[in-house]
Amino acid sequence: PHAIRLEGDLTLGGLFPVHARGPAGVPCGPVKKEKGIHRLEAMLYALDRVNGDPRVLPNLTLGARILDTCSRDTYALEQALSFVRSLLPPEGGEGRCPDGSAPRRPPPERLVGVIGASASSVSIMV
Secondary structure, rough: OOOOOOOOOOOEEEOOOOOEEOOOOOOEEEOOHHHHHHHHHHHHHHHHHHHHHHHHHOOOEEEEEEEEEEOOOOHHHHHHHHHHHOOOOOOOOOOOOOOOOOOOOOOOOOOOOOOOOOHHHHHHHO
């Protein structure tokens, strides 16, 4: 539930502590403005600048999948696994459309790198 996704030809992942660690039994707490939101905004700003200048990456756009670590190593690991799942091809043969045809599935995401995490304990776990 704590994610941002921007479409692009190539995708950069981001792991930022947008929320603080939550109390026992709750992964996420209050929003962290300086160490979370500001870093997320910096990544989005950089993507806007790169995508807005056709001389930097001609004929390519950078997208993003940014996930919240909630300043918790185990939660960040769960989030990072979604990066791995996005690289796998979709499973075939499951389900049918109402007209009997096979469903169209998007191709696997082209994740080329991940920025973050900000804490060593989170980075080690990821």
